[in-house]
Amino acid sequence: MFKYFPHTEEDLQEMLKATGSETTNQLFDDVPEAARLRKEYNLPEALSEIDLRIFFEQLTASGNTQQLVCFAGAGCYDHYAPSVVQNLIQRSEFLTSYTPYQAEISQGTLHYIFEFQSMIAELTGMDIANASMYDGATATAEAVLMAWNNAKKATRVLLSETIDPKIRRVVATYAHFHGIPLKLVPAANGAIDRNALDREIAEGGVAGLVVQQPNYFGIVEDYTGIADAVHDQKGIFVVNANPSDLAVLKTPAEWGADVAVGEGQSLGIPMTFGGPGVGYMACVEKLMRKLPGRIVGQTIDNRGQRVFVLTLQAREQHIRRQKATSNICSNQSLMALYVTIYLSLMGKEGLREVAEAGYAGAHSLRDKLIATGKFKDTFPGQPFFNEFCLDYEGDLDALLDECAAYGYLAGVKVGEQTLMLAVTEQRTPEEMDELVEIIQQHKAEEATA
Amino acid sequence: MNRTLYGNLIFELSKKGRRGYSLPTDYDRSHTTAELPEALLRKEPARLPECDELTVVRHYTNLSHNNFGVNDGFYPLGSCTMKYNPVINEEIAGLKAFAGLHPLQPAETCQGALEVYYNLQESLAELAGLSQFTLNPCAGAHGELTGLIVIRAYHESRNEVRTKVLIPDSAHGTNPASAAVCGLEVVEVKSLANGTVDTDHLRQLLSEMGGEVAAMMMTNPNTLGIFETNVLEITEMVHKAGGLMYYDGANLNALLGECRPGDMGFDVMHINLHKTFSTPHGGGGPGSGPVGVRKGLEQFLPMPRVVQIPAEEEGLESFAVDWGTSVSGERGSEIAVGNFFGNFGVMLKAYAYILSLGRENIREVGPLAVLNANYIKERLKDDYLLPIEGLCKHEVVFDGLRDKSTGVTTMDVAKRLLDYGYHAPTIYFPLLFHESLMIEPTENESKETIDAFIDVMHRIAQEAKTDPELVKTAPHNTPIGRVDDVLAAKQAITTFWKVMKE
Numbered sequence: 001m002f003k004y005f006p007h008t009e010e011d012l013q014e015m016l017k018a019t020g021s022e023t024t025n026q027l028f029d030d031v032p033e034a035a036r037l038r039k040e041y042n043l044p045e046a047l048s049e050i051d052l053r054i055f056f057e058q059l060t061a062s063g064n065t066q067q068l069v070c071f072a073g074a075g076c077y078d079h080y081a082p083s084v085v086q087n088l089i090q091r092s093e094f095l096t097s098y099t100p101y102q103a104e105i106s107q108g109t110l111h112y113i114f115e116f117q118s119m120i121a122e123l124t125g126m127d128i129a130n131a132s133m134y135d136g137a138t139a140t141a142e143a144v145l146m147a148w149n150n151a152k153k154a155t156r157v158l159l160s161e162t163i164d165p166k167i168r169r170v171v172a173t174y175a176h177f178h179g180i181p182l183k184l185v186p187a188a189n190g191a192i193d194r195n196a197l198d199r200e201i202a203e204g205g206v207a208g209l210v211v212q213q214p215n216y217f218g219i220v221e222d223y224t225g226i227a228d229a230v231h232d233q234k235g236i237f238v239v240n241a242n243p244s245d246l247a248v249l250k251t252p253a254e255w256g257a258d259v260a261v262g263e264g265q266s267l268g269i270p271m272t273f274g275g276p277g278v279g280y281m282a283c284v285e286k287l288m289r290k291l292p293g294r295i296v297g298q299t300i301d302n303r304g305q306r307v308f309v310l311t312l313q314a315r316e317q318h319i320r321r322q323k324a325t326s327n328i329c330s331n332q333s334l335m336a337l338y339v340t341i342y343l344s345l346m347g348k349e350g351l352r353e354v355a356e357a358g359y360a361g362a363h364s365l366r367d368k369l370i371a372t373g374k375f376k377d378t379f380p381g382q383p384f385f386n387e388f389c390l391d392y393e394g395d396l397d398a399l400l401d402e403c404a405a406y407g408y409l410a411g412v413k414v415g416e417q418t419l420m421l422a423v424t425e426q427r428t429p430e431e432m433d434e435l436v437e438i439i440q441q442h443k444a445e446e447a448t449a
Numbered sequence: 450m451n452r453t454l455y456g457n458l459i460f461e462l463s464k465k466g467r468r469g470y471s472l473p474t475d476y477d478r479s480h481t482t483a484e485l486p487e488a489l490l491r492k493e494p495a496r497l498p499e500c501d502e503l504t505v506v507r508h509y510t511n512l513s514h515n516n517f518g519v520n521d522g523f524y525p526l527g528s529c530t531m532k533y534n535p536v537i538n539e540e541i542a543g544l545k546a547f548a549g550l551h552p553l554q555p556a557e558t559c560q561g562a563l564e565v566y567y568n569l570q571e572s573l574a575e576l577a578g579l580s581q582f583t584l585n586p587c588a589g590a591h592g593e594l595t596g597l598i599v600i601r602a603y604h605e606s607r608n609e610v611r612t613k614v615l616i617p618d619s620a621h622g623t624n625p626a627s628a629a630v631c632g633l634e635v636v637e638v639k640s641l642a643n644g645t646v647d648t649d650h651l652r653q654l655l656s657e658m659g660g661e662v663a664a665m666m667m668t669n670p671n672t673l674g675i676f677e678t679n680v681l682e683i684t685e686m687v688h689k690a691g692g693l694m695y696y697d698g699a700n701l702n703a704l705l706g707e708c709r710p711g712d713m714g715f716d717v718m719h720i721n722l723h724k725t726f727s728t729p730h731g732g733g734g735p736g737s738g739p740v741g742v743r744k745g746l747e748q749f750l751p752m753p754r755v756v757q758i759p760a761e762e763e764g765l766e767s768f769a770v771d772w773g774t775s776v777s778g779e780r781g782s783e784i785a786v787g788n789f790f791g792n793f794g795v796m797l798k799a800y801a802y803i804l805s806l807g808r809e810n811i812r813e814v815g816p817l818a819v820l821n822a823n824y825i826k827e828r829l830k831d832d833y834l835l836p837i838e839g840l841c842k843h844e845v846v847f848d849g850l851r852d853k854s855t856g857v858t859t860m861d862v863a864k865r866l867l868d869y870g871y872h873a874p875t876i877y878f879p880l881l882f883h884e885s886l887m888i889e890p891t892e893n894e895s896k897e898t899i900d901a902f903i904d905v906m907h908r909i910a911q912e913a914k915t916d917p918e919l920v921k922t923a924p925h926n927t928p929i930g931r932v933d934d935v936l937a938a939k940q941a942i943t944t945f946w947k948v949m950k951e
Binding site: 002004005006007011012014015016018019020021024025027028029030031032034035036037040041042043044045046047049052053055056058059060061064065066067068070072074075076078080082084086088090091092093094095096097098099100101102103104105106107108109111112113114115117118119121122123125127128129131132134135136137138145166167169170172173174177178179220222224246247248249250251254263270271272273274275276277278288294295296297298299300301302303305306307309311312313314316317318319320321322323324326327328329330331332333334335337340341343344345346347348349350351352353354355356357359360361363364383385400401404409412425428429 | 450454455456458459460463467468469470472473475476477478479480481482484485486488489490491492494495496497498499500502505506508509510512513514515516517518519520521524526529531532533534535537539541543544545546547548549550551552553554555557558559560561562564565572575576578587588589590591593594597598601621622623625626627628629630631632635676678680681706707708709712713723729730731732733734735736751752773783784785786787788789790791792793794795801803804805806807808809810811812813815816817819820821823824826827828839840863864867872873878892893894895896898922924927928929930931932933934936937938940941942943944945946947948
């Protein structure tokens with residue numbers, strides 16, 4: 001028998017006898033013949049563990065799968081996490097358990113979710129956070145549903161054009177099928193156009209407004225006064241914020257947000273080709289019963305101990321069915337644990353240092369690239385954090401290819417001439433200098449070509 | 450696992466001045482965040498814990514001892530398919546070459562990763578009997594929503610307004626919840642006494658509102674673990690009315706090797722890789738909920754998509770990511786359900802599982818899982834009430850103890866199981882019975898493990914007669930006792946900051 005199947009021939013015979021069948025085939029006698037599979041799967045034959053290793057080693061051989069020196073961001077960042085984090089999340093008691101329905105043997109999971117909720121609440125300044133969402137995009141879409149379903153006489157939800165278009169596309173998908181009209185508020189010089197926003201709000205019927213901070217282009221926008229305007233319309237103000245940067249930046253709560261959402265991958269989670277990361281969602285107390293997803297709360301057990309348990313479940317699909325606040329059940333729990341351990345290690349000071357290193361690196365790289373004479377600021381004068389956009393004078397695709405040939409992912413192309421670069425604490429001064437040098441060399445070659 | 454509770458919170462271990470990290474300091478600090486206008490900065494630093502590394506390691510190690518996982522013991526949680534999570538798969542998913550990939554890096558530099566991704570799509574299509582899969586959804590419910598979106602997009606493309614979805618009353622709550630998120634109106638289809646779909650009621654509903662029906666959602670085997678023997682008739686009826694058939698893959702494990710949703714007439718389905726394909730549940734994710742469609746529906750699958758580019762002369766085929774064009778935020782004709790293209794780390798584990806088993810072992814999964822469940826059914830029906838006789842598939846549902854005279858409930862039985870070192874079965878679901886006890890053993894459990902479980906179940910039935918208080922007050926050997934759910938909901942203390950305030 002195969003290594004994951006413990007049944008010996010003797011076991012099979014004894015068990016079949018107990019069920020009154022002669023073969024396992026007979027256990028499927030209730031399946032109509034036309035639905036029975038009467039062929040072999042067209043799949044490869046079993047690989048031994050050694051062959052499986054060889055298979056994946058070949059797939060990851062250089063040239064086939066190449067880790068580049070990463071200056072790309074656009075929603076996925078190359079931060080560092082201490083090795084403790086990966087080691088601890090691999091503990092099988094965490095890894096191989098299910099959603100903590102049986103509180104008596106799940107306090108490990110319930111504890112860390114409570115800690116995660118507390119940390120997200122502290123970073124965002126909100127009153128309550130849930131146990132996690134799939135990613136930042138779906139969390140944003142759920143916030144839009146929350147705003148719409150909370151509104152009485154609304155006609156639309158407003159989205160800032162400076163939100164990551166990948167997120168906007170997900171929001172647009174959810175909204176379209178849920179029947180929520182969306183309106184895009186245009187940008188001016190990479191930030192939300194306040195005049196256009198004022199006009200939209202003045203028209204009335206706004207269920208909510210969603211903005212991003214830092215926005216898609218890395219710009220730190222000033223959202224002063226926006227919350228009041230949205231609240232005057234009885235709308236909900238949603239801020240999608242990068243939680244890593246919240247060590248330094250004004251919190252969604254300080255901006256007056258009712259709901260904070262975002263992608264937690266920036267809290268040390270490996271990029272892993274885009275997933276798994278972890279979405280987060282937090283809100284003010286008065287929206288607590290509208291919040292989707294699992295929530296862990298404190299209580300006591302019959303021995304008088306302080307314990308934790310899944311709570312406020314009357315919002316959820318397994319109780320409320322189609323009247324639930326959302327359909328989400330499984331979320332990204334183990335990645336919430338990842339973030340919780342990461343934040344426990346980095347702590348108050350460490351997360352600030354990460355923010356400072358990224359900020360310093362991005363600004364120094366921007367200065368050096370401007371100094372090459374081939375770039376100019378896409379959004380002049382706008383404050384940015386650890387990600388920024390530059391317009392390149394030459395053929396941007398050729399430049400990116402050249403950098404990739406040297407093992408550098410120079411950034412993400414976000415416009416015909418526009419390159420967006422991100423710097424994290426993992427990028428060394430040497431790597432930044434080399435990137436600048438490759439670009440300078442390329443410039444020289446272009447000039448002579 | 451712990452017999453006594455390790456009950457600290459990390460915040461309670463924090464002491465000002467301690468740190469658990471080291472970062473490089475030799476960088477150019479000519480720019481600092483102090484340059485930013487004050488209006489953009491937070492006023493107070495975030496109150497994150499300040500701990501040394503060992504304190505953090507011990508804290509989470511001790512917390513893990515409060516937990517019970519598949520590696521600790523038998524986990525017969527019905528409908529959740531708690532199979533063994535192979536260790537080698539974790540190692541492969543953790544390979545640095547994969548962990549360090551940025552999702553937007555050029556396709557030429559990540560062919561190996563794209564090949565895994567594409568081949569997993571193809572393997573799932575073969576196992577499901579469907580045409581194509583997207584791996585973008587992150588969980589089962591996310592897959593359901595994505596599948597319903599595909600169905601709605603299909604009807605829209607034909608200019609048909611269909612807003613109703615038929616769902617058996619035995620379905621999991623996620624089905625109607627997903628339908629509601631997708632803007633569909635739920636219509637319940639009744640079940641017969643034997644737990645399967647009442648086809649007469651279905652026929653009646655279709656004749657009343659057939660033109661408005663977008664789809665019917667079905668789980669097969671259904672939530673009672675029973676195969677819907679009328680499935681071919683059902684899919685034909687719904688198709689005739691112009692609706693599509695959605696297959697909820699939560700119970701797919703039962704069918705591996707024996708039948709395929711596509712062959713039963715389903716048009717759209719999701720698979721839970723964290724159930725059928727052995728990826729760990731992780732205490733509630735990350736999972737993965739790939740969605741497959743039959744031929745003719747591929748164009749409605751969400752973006753981005755990983756595609757194969759045919760080989761040019763004498764070259765090899767290659768792989769690319771199609772991001773789509775409508776990233777402007779206007780929906781256009783394109784659908785997207787996530788930041789990037791799903792939980793790649795989870796996909797690696799599922800693909801390693803498929804390769805490890807190969808076609809010759811995958812076909813044994815369903816039969817062995819079903820054998821284990823039927824064996825438990827036959828051996829426990831003397832003490833536990835079996836409401837529906839006959840074959841079950843991968844799981845069996847009892848309606849509590851046969852002898853309920855001492856007032857011992859399904860909840861009590863479940864809690865007493867914890868004392869004996871087992872995870873509880875799923876309880877009080879499905880809702881068709883008052884005392885549901887749903888047991889799913891999976892194919893990985895040995896006869897010895899199952900026999901020992903059966904013995905304990907019998908012993909608990911005995912205890913329920915001779916010492917009911919012992920069972921009603923269980924668990925006794927766990928780090929904590931039964932919790933006060935009402936208090937939790939009433940006080941709603943969901944952060945440490947509220948603990949401090951109270």
